[in-house]
Amino acid sequence: MDPPHVEVLLCRGCCCGTARKHPNTDHEQQEQILVAAGSRGPTTRVRTVGCLGPCSHSNVVVIRPIGTAGQRTWIGRVNTLPRTRSLAAWIEAGADLEDLPEELLRDRFVADLAIRQQAARRAAS
Numbered sequence: 001m002d003p004p005h006v007e008v009l010l011c012r013g014c015c016c017g018t019a020r021k022h023p024n025t026d027h028e029q030q031e032q033i034l035v036a037a038g039s040r041g042p043t044t045r046v047r048t049v050g051c052l053g054p055c056s057h058s059n060v061v062v063i064r065p066i067g068t069a070g071q072r073t074w075i076g077r078v079n080t081l082p083r084t085r086s087l088a089a090w091i092e093a094g095a096d097l098e099d100l101p102e103e104l105l106r107d108r109f110v111a112d113l114a115i116r117q118q119a120a121r122r123a124a125s
Contacts, residue, residue: 005043006044006097009052009063010049011052013050016052016060027059030079041095044095054115057074074108075100
């Protein structure tokens with residue numbers, strides 16, 4: 001099996017993944033669905049990490065290419081079952097960075113430099 005070429009970081013920090021901020025989201029189910037998709041997806045690794053920083057966009061997912069200088073893609077508001085399933089289906093289909101589902105692209109955002117540096121530290125740990 002080829003090594004993964006994409007890593008999906010699932011934020012589970014101070015806001016993302018908490019019932020306090022998103023009481024109607026089953027955060028455990030979301031994590032289970034995405035981790036399972038990563039185990040079935042041929043080219044993707046899924047990891048949960050601590051706070052990535054942009055809490056106003058929670059639940060945050062960062063998609064980052066592995067082994068290339070490619071740009072990270074920040075997706076916010078992944079806090080419904082349909083959005084989680086859409087992300088999981090994309091992961092299982094091979095995680096083509098040029099073919100992210102439109103419903104996820106609508107909440108793509110650019111993180112500022114401080115946030116990107118914090119995320120890089122989290123990803124490295």
